[in-house]
Amino acid sequence: MNETFYYASNDAMFERIFGDEHDIEPLIFFLQAVLDLSPKDYTKINLVDPILALEYPEDKHGILDVRMRTVSGKEIDIEIQLNNVAEARKHADCYLILISNSVPSRKSESYRGNYRLRNSKTGSELSLIEIVTLELSKLPQDSDGTALWDWLRFVGAKRQEELEMLAEKNPQVGKAVAKLVELNADERARMIADSLERARANP
Numbered sequence: 001m002n003e004t005f006y007y008a009s010n011d012a013m014f015e016r017i018f019g020d021e022h023d024i025e026p027l028i029f030f031l032q033a034v035l036d037l038s039p040k041d042y043t044k045i046n047l048v049d050p051i052l053a054l055e056y057p058e059d060k061h062g063i064l065d066v067r068m069r070t071v072s073g074k075e076i077d078i079e080i081q082l083n084n085v086a087e088a089r090k091h092a093d094c095y096l097i098l099i100s101n102s103v104p105s106r107k108s109e110s111y112r113g114n115y116r117l118r119n120s121k122t123g124s125e126l127s128l129i130e131i132v133t134l135e136l137s138k139l140p141q142d143s144d145g146t147a148l149w150d151w152l153r154f155v156g157a158k159r160q161e162e163l164e165m166l167a168e169k170n171p172q173v174g175k176a177v178a179k180l181v182e183l184n185a186d187e188r189a190r191m192i193a194d195s196l197e198r199a200r201a202n203p
Contacts, residue, residue, distance in 0.1 A: 005184055006193040007163075008155045008176070013193055014080050017179050019066040021047045026179065027066065029172040031076065033147035034097055034132060041070040048075070080155070096131045099155060103133045111138035112148065147172070 006013050018027045028042045048067040066078040075093035081100045103113065113133040117126040134148075136156040143149050150170040154177065157163050163181075167174035183189040 003184075003190075004194070005160060006190065006197070007157055008180055009080070009157075010193045010196055011080065012189065012196050013180060013183055014155070015066060016183055016189060017176050018078065019047060020179075023179070025172075026176040027068065029147075029175075030151050033151050034134070035076070035095065037070065037074070038072075041072055041074065044071050045069070094128060094130070096129075097134065098131065099134045099136065099152070101135065101137045103135055109138065111135045111140075111152070143169075 008014050008017060018030060020026075024045050024047070028045060031037070032039075032042065046069045048069055067075065069075050074095065076095040076097065077093070078097045079099070081098065111134060113135075115131040115133070117129050118124070119126075134152055136152060139149065139152050139156065147170065150166055150173045153162065154166050154173050157166070163177045167177040183193075
């Protein structure tokens with residue numbers, strides 16, 4: 001019997017692909033596809049409290065999956081919430097990238113949304129804080145020609161054939177696919193991924 005293959009939608013796999021302080025290329029490529037920041041911001045990335053110490057579901061406090069700081073001091077939080085989006089972090093220091101299957105109360109056909117805090121009385125924006133929502137359920141089946149589509153298909157992939165297609169189409173995503181395959185060959189990484197899958201199935 002073939003062993004279960006754990007995909008990037010598993011928190012343990014997601015964190016080890018995008019939160020590895022020794023290999024930050026996948027994180028940089030992903031952020032370049034999501035955010036409109038200067039390339040200089042990516043010349044030196046510092047991960048804040050890397051999550052690689054995660055061992056079992058009870059160790060996870062449901063706050064952040066990956067948190068980083070750019071050269072200019074911008075702080076970026078990436079949260080993946082495929083089950084209960086209501087548990088997502090309610091604020092970010094600068095950017096919060098929320099990857100989910102759906103975002104409540106958002107009437108839009110687009111899979112990407114950008115939000116800023118606004119004063120309800122004056123209408124003025126707090127421009128230092130931005131929330132980017134990425135809804136996997138609204139991602140079109142066919143590519144829209146963007147790198148962001150490739151990355152979100154990677155995060156939401158459920159078949160290894162799809163991963164192979166993405167790796168061939170986009171070399172940057174291909175590096176993340178290779179890392180995911182390596183993690184699936186690692187017994188400890190698989191054990192942690194399995195424990196998180198069980199916790200998700202039995203909240």
